[in-house]
Amino acid sequence: MKLITAIIKPFRLEDVREALVALGVPGMTVSEASGYGRQRGHTEVYRGAEYTIDLVPKVRIEIVVEDADADSVIDAIVATARTNSIGDGKVWSSSIDQVIRVRTGERGHDAL
Amino acid sequence: MTMNSGDTAWVLAATAMVLLMTPGLAFFYGGMVRAKSVLNMMMMSFVTIGIVSVLWTIFGYGLAFGDSGSGLYGSIGLSHLASAVNSMPNNGGVYPIPELAFSAFQLMFAVITPALISGAIADRTKLVAWVIFVSIWVTIVYFPVAHWVFDFGTKHKDGSITGAGWLASRGVLDFAGGTAVHINAGAAALALALVLGKRVGFARTPMKPHNLPLVLIGAGLLWFGWFGFNAGSALGANGLAALALINTQVATAAALLGWLIIEKFRDGHPTTLGAASGAVAGLVAITPACAFVAPWGAVLIGFAAGAVCALAVGLKYKFGFDDSLDVVGVHLVGGILGCIAIGFLGTTTVNSAGANGLLYGGGFTLLGKQALAVVSVFAFSFVISYVLGTIIKHTIGFRITEEAEVSGIDLAEHQETGYEFGLASGSFASRLGSAREGAES
Ligand SMILES: Nc1ncnc2c1ncn2[C@@H]1O[C@H](COP(=O)(O)OP(=O)(O)OP(=O)(O)O)[C@@H](O)[C@H]1O
Numbered sequence: 297m298k299l300i301t302a303i304i305k306p307f308r309l310e311d312v313r314e315a316l317v318a319l320g321v322p323g324m325t326v327s328e329a330s331g332y333g334r335q336r337g338h339t340e341v342y343r344g345a346e347y348t349i350d351l352v353p354k355v356r357i358e359i360v361v362e363d364a365d366a367d368s369v370i371d372a373i374v375a376t377a378r379t380n381s382i383g384d385g386k387v388w389s390s391s392i393d394q395v396i397r398v399r400t401g402e403r404g405h406d407a408l
Numbered sequence: 409m410t411m412n413s414g415d416t417a418w419v420l421a422a423t424a425m426v427l428l429m430t431p432g433l434a435f436f437y438g439g440m441v442r443a444k445s446v447l448n449m450m451m452m453s454f455v456t457i458g459i460v461s462v463l464w465t466i467f468g469y470g471l472a473f474g475d476s477g478s479g480l481y482g483s484i485g486l487s488h489l490a491s492a493v494n495s496m497p498n499n500g501g502v503y504p505i506p507e508l509a510f511s512a513f514q515l516m517f518a519v520i521t522p523a524l525i526s527g528a529i530a531d532r533t534k535l536v537a538w539v540i541f542v543s544i545w546v547t548i549v550y551f552p553v554a555h556w557v558f559d560f561g562t563k564h565k566d567g568s569i570t571g572a573g574w575l576a577s578r579g580v581l582d583f584a585g586g587t588a589v590h591i592n593a594g595a596a597a598l599a600l601a602l603v604l605g606k607r608v609g610f611a612r613t614p615m616k617p618h619n620l621p622l623v624l625i626g627a628g629l630l631w632f633g634w635f636g637f638n639a640g641s642a643l644g645a646n647g648l649a650a651l652a653l654i655n656t657q658v659a660t661a662a663a664l665l666g667w668l669i670i671e672k673f674r675d676g677h678p679t680t681l682g683a684a685s686g687a688v689a690g691l692v693a694i695t696p697a698c699a700f701v702a703p704w705g706a707v708l709i710g711f712a713a714g715a716v717c718a719l720a721v722g723l724k725y726k727f728g729f730d731d732s733l734d735v736v737g738v739h740l741v742g743g744i745l746g747c748i749a750i751g752f753l754g755t756t757t758v759n760s761a762g763a764n765g766l767l768y769g770g771g772f773t774l775l776g777k778q779a780l781a782v783v784s785v786f787a788f789s790f791v792i793s794y795v796l797g798t799i800i801k802h803t804i805g806f807r808i809t810e811e812a813e814v815s816g817i818d819l820a821e822h823q824e825t826g827y828e829f830g831l832a833s834g835s836f837a838s839r840l841g842s843a844r845e846g847a848e849s
């Protein structure tokens with residue numbers, strides 16, 4: 297199994313989520329995140345005092361899927377999250393050893 | 409003379425409006441500090457309402473408006489408010505309102521003035537030290553200075569006047585307290601910022617305002633209450649009150665714009681904090697001048713105050729003192745600007761009790777008096793505040809520990825937090841009843 301983590305622009309979340317639902321992805325975790333890539337954040341000025349705000353608000357999506365589904369899920373996220381401007385985000389995947397459904401104790405594929 | 413119910417009603421209403429300014433100030437300041445110090449910042453204003461109101465009742469009113477004959481302070485002893493139930497105030501002439509209404513109105517000025525100082529020493533002041541400072545400061549600085557400026561003495565039947573404050577009797581024009589309130593508080597703020605020193609991380613770590621909507625609510629309440637402050641100072645429902653009211657409005661509006669224009673050209677963006685700050689700078693500057701200048705003069709004063717104060721708030725970084733919320737840049741600078749501006753723009757066409765400034769053919773006489781008032785109030789307040797602050801610093805200590813300051817003064821001084829953030833809210837130390845049961849979603 298694979299854990300796919302996507303950091304995207306918050307305003308793209310709804311489209312990405314709909315695309316994933318259409319693909320049949322059964323569940324996901326969404327959280328607010330902040331970070332920066334190559335360009336860093338922005339500046340704010342309060343009574344003439346300038347502050348550099350490095351962290352930019354982002355949304356983090358985490359999805360655990362079967363190995364075979366990983367590529368199509370990644371492709372769907374990349375296609376719907378892209379706006380062709382800087383800060384569109386990153387997607388990465390990693391291998392997962394185990395998943396357990398808490399209510400039933402099912403493990404592995406059955407737990408997805 | 410019998411009491412005038414219209415005048416009385418206006419002064420009573422204005423009194424309540426001026427009281428509201430201090431909670432308004434608490435919002436204005438509270439929104440500007442970091443989330444971990446919002447309660448302490450607001451508490452410094454609220455506790456001041458408590459302290460000063462009690463001291464006023466005991467001896468403050470007498471010390472400010474009694475008669476010692478010296479011109480430097482009023483009478484020493486009890487205020488004797490109870491004996492003022494049926495009398496009318498004689499302040500350079502008798503006003504047909506209850507003396508108690510006059511006393512309550514003036515009390516609100518005594519309340520907000522020390523509260524203004526608190527913005528300079530945000531995030532780091534021991535509450536007990538603040539309480540002691542405020543108690544002594546109003547006694548030896550505010551009450552006497554209010555006497556200097558606001559006590560026009562007792563007018564006798566033969567027309568003679570006794571017991572006036574030394575600045576009031578010299579013909580200094582300060583309608584609602586540019587000197588006694590704003591320069592006074594601003595000078596004390598500068599002194600305390602120097603005595604207490606900078607906050608941990610000043611000019612290195614971000615200290616952004618944590619709640620700008622709160623700052624705007626505070627500015628709105630100050631603006632509203634200030635009509636009571638300035639127009640109420642006419643002590644009657646009359647043309648002078650109306651002049652003060654319209655001048656207060658237009659000066660504040662112009663100052664708001666002045667500050668925003670500076671920001672647009674200097675920083676690229678006009679900010680809401682700038683709009684709120686500009687409005688307060690305009691309110692400060694028009695305070696002494698509101699009943700002595702024409703409305704066009706008020707627009708000029710306001711616009712200049714907004715622009716000048718927007719530039720002045722940067723000075724603390726240059727000179728390296730941590731006047732945290734710019735009490736110096738707004739109240740001291742705005743107060744001086746307003747007091748001096750009367751020397752140019754004062755005109756007897758709007759108020760026969762006023763005087764003509766330089767631009768109205770009055771020469772330099774008025775300007776000289778105004779400068780004397782500015783310098784003497786600044787010097788007196790700065791020196792006494794610096795000495796008093798230093799004594800407190802070396803006896804009970806003026807600052808909380810560095811650790812308490814970094815983790816947040818709200819928790820250290822009050823065992824409270826301003827905002828409930830869910831996960832970190834902890835659990836009951838002692839539960840009412842047994843363990844909680846039931847469904848969970
Ligand atoms: N190397 C990384 N490790 C972890 N998270 C990262 C990394 N790079 C970027 N992120 C996360 O992804 C978010 C978006 O990054 P962003 O799209 O700006 O990357 P970028 O490499 O700068 O690409 P672009 O040039 O398109 O802006 C960041 O705010 C951060 O949360």
Ligand SMILES: [Mg+2]
Pocket residue numbers: 332333334335336382383384
């Ligand atoms: Mg980037």
